[in-house]
Amino acid sequence: MVQGQAQRFLLRTAAGIVAVGLLALVLGPQHARAERCVPWPGEPKPLPQMDAEDDLLERWAVLRTAELAQAARELETSHPARAHRLWQRVLCIDPTNAEATAGIGRVPLVRMHRPDVRRGRPETPPGDAFASLGVELAVAVPRPDPNAAARRALAKALTSAAEHLKNARFEEALASAAEGRTAVGRLGAAADASQTAELETLGATAAIALGREAEARRSFARALDAKPDLTLDPVRTSPKVRRAFDAVREQRGQP
Amino acid sequence: MRGCAVLSLAAWLCLACAGSKGGDVPPVDEARLQVAMWSGFEAAAAPLPPYRTALVVDSGRSMSRKNEDGVSHILAARLAAKRFVEAATTRAPLDVFVVAGERAATCDAPTVEPLPGDRSVIAASVGRLRARGKGSVGATLLALADSPDPLERVVVVTNLFEECGSDLCSAAAALADRGARLDVVAIGDIVAPDCLGTVHEADVEGVPVPWTSERPRRFHIKTTGSDPAILGWGLVNDIPVGVRTGELEIVVDLSPPLRVTRQFEAGASWKLEVLDFPSLEPPERQWRWQRMDATAPTP
Numbered sequence: 001m002v003q004g005q006a007q008r009f010l011l012r013t014a015a016g017i018v019a020v021g022l023l024a025l026v027l028g029p030q031h032a033r034a035e036r037c038v039p040w041p042g043e044p045k046p047l048p049q050m051d052a053e054d055d056l057l058e059r060w061a062v063l064r065t066a067e068l069a070q071a072a073r074e075l076e077t078s079h080p081a082r083a084h085r086l087w088q089r090v091l092c093i094d095p096t097n098a099e100a101t102a103g104i105g106r107v108p109l110v111r112m113h114r115p116d117v118r119r120g121r122p123e124t125p126p127g128d129a130f131a132s133l134g135v136e137l138a139v140a141v142p143r144p145d146p147n148a149a150a151r152r153a154l155a156k157a158l159t160s161a162a163e164h165l166k167n168a169r170f171e172e173a174l175a176s177a178a179e180g181r182t183a184v185g186r187l188g189a190a191a192d193a194s195q196t197a198e199l200e201t202l203g204a205t206a207a208i209a210l211g212r213e214a215e216a217r218r219s220f221a222r223a224l225d226a227k228p229d230l231t232l233d234p235v236r237t238s239p240k241v242r243r244a245f246d247a248v249r250e251q252r253g254q255p
Numbered sequence: 256m257r258g259c260a261v262l263s264l265a266a267w268l269c270l271a272c273a274g275s276k277g278g279d280v281p282p283v284d285e286a287r288l289q290v291a292m293w294s295g296f297e298a299a300a301a302p303l304p305p306y307r308t309a310l311v312v313d314s315g316r317s318m319s320r321k322n323e324d325g326v327s328h329i330l331a332a333r334l335a336a337k338r339f340v341e342a343a344t345t346r347a348p349l350d351v352f353v354v355a356g357e358r359a360a361t362c363d364a365p366t367v368e369p370l371p372g373d374r375s376v377i378a379a380s381v382g383r384l385r386a387r388g389k390g391s392v393g394a395t396l397l398a399l400a401d402s403p404d405p406l407e408r409v410v411v412v413t414n415l416f417e418e419c420g421s422d423l424c425s426a427a428a429a430l431a432d433r434g435a436r437l438d439v440v441a442i443g444d445i446v447a448p449d450c451l452g453t454v455h456e457a458d459v460e461g462v463p464v465p466w467t468s469e470r471p472r473r474f475h476i477k478t479t480g481s482d483p484a485i486l487g488w489g490l491v492n493d494i495p496v497g498v499r500t501g502e503l504e505i506v507v508d509l510s511p512p513l514r515v516t517r518q519f520e521a522g523a524s525w526k527l528e529v530l531d532f533p534s535l536e537p538p539e540r541q542w543r544w545q546r547m548d549a550t551a552p553t554p
Binding site for chain 1: 339342440442
């Protein structure tokens with residue numbers, strides 16, 4: 001008994017909710033339209049429709065829609081929000097006006113633009129600022145350097161080799177030169193010839209300081225491979241290093 | 256009775272206050288006249304002023320995100336904003352607002368100050384924007400909607416990532432109420448809220464009616480014949496005035512004036528109803544007489 005009453009109550013409640021929902025669906029847009037269709041200053045109250053019984057008010061409706069449409073068309077480009085308002089007004093007076101419906105579609109109050117974004121050279125946009133909003137954005141972004149890590153490693157090895165050499169830490173200088181050589185190997189043809197020559201010269205200098213002349217000559221050979229016109233500063237380079245360098249040059253047939 | 260509102264130049268012409276009650280009857284030796292008019296836009300109305308535009312650029316830290324091509328949202332936003340500034344007409348004012356862009360920027364305060372400088376300076380500033388700090392695009396748009404200076408168009412460049420919890424749709428609706436169109440340039444893949452597609456103006460109060468004159472219009476009452484004399488005047492769309500009996504000419508202050516004559520019988524109440532649409536091509540004007548007392552049919 002109680003269960004039956006509860007079921008009936010639930011059914012009635014559900015039916016009520018559905019009815020209210022349907023009513024809101026039907027009346028919602030009309031209510032919104034009625035809110036928007038309050039007569040503006042100077043307009044007849046209530047706002048006449050195209051099928052007004054009074055001849056003069058009917059004529060007013062015809063003339064008013066013509067006037068509003070004329071102004072809306074003129075304003076669509078420069079003042080779209082005002083044009084939207086005027087088209088809405090036409091629909092208040094003539095709810096079936098197809099031109100007004102199309103006009104509202106042309107001048108929505110919110111416009112979305114989602115331009116394609118790609119990497120590339122920026123192109124000249126259209127002359128009109130608003131027309132440019134949806135146009136592809138070609139952004140000039142340098143591509144990431146695939147050798148960036150090797151270049152960084154080479155630069156770091158050069159700095160540390162020079163520092164070690166300056167402080168007479170010759171073994172460490174040789175180790176740094178070896179690290180730099182690995183980076184040069186990774187760079188391959190992209191390696192900077194001057195940097196390679198500098199690195200090998202530092203390594204050769206450290207090797208000579210340690211009495212490893214053969215190792216020094218191999219370094220100088222690699223330096224001259226990278227930069228055949230390499231020369232050493234005659235003032236700042238020790239005679240022992242210069243002799244090793246000149247010997248390698250002679251071996252290669254470079255006077 | 257709503258009070259006396261109409262003057263008379265002729266002493267005998269008592270422009271009695273007739274009030275709005277339908278039962279009022281004019282004295283036996285006079286008639287009543289009311290003029291109602293619904294006019295359209297003015298023909299020689301001044302052109303609308305150039306529209307004022309605001310450009311809002313989202314420079315919050317989320318704009319550092321990159322697309323699959325490795326282009327960050329801020330780089331794309333910078334380009335979009337810069338080319339808009341450079342292409343925008345210099346005949347109309349343009350203010351550019353940057354949301355966030357500084358490490359210290361927070362959600363607390365919307366951007367209310369535009370970038371300083373002329374267009375070239377602003378374009379250069381936009382070209383240097385960096386994705387830093389936090390800021391609310393929605394709150395900035397709401398602040399613009401509350402601005403005392405009327406805006407016609409607002410452009411926002413954003414990736415639609417709202418870090419500060421504001422509602423872009425509410426802001427768009429507020430701008431619509433103020434008569435501004437919102438253009439959203441969306442960078443990236445975040446889907447725009449559906450509500451943006453259904454924004455409409457909700458505020459019907461104070462809707463600006465373009466080119467409609469609000470100045471009160473007059474009508475004059477004149478005698479007819481070879482030596483017409485002005486007997487008095489009244490205001491259009493106001494309460495009825497008392498007029499003497501006989502044939503009178505009513506001249507409504509329009510361009511060109513509307514002149515109509517009528518025989519006024521003692522005790523009669525007449526209403527002249529006028530439609531005037533001077534801005535239409537071709538202009539149109541219509542009028543008719545309505546007998547307001549029940550004693551005789553309308554001609």
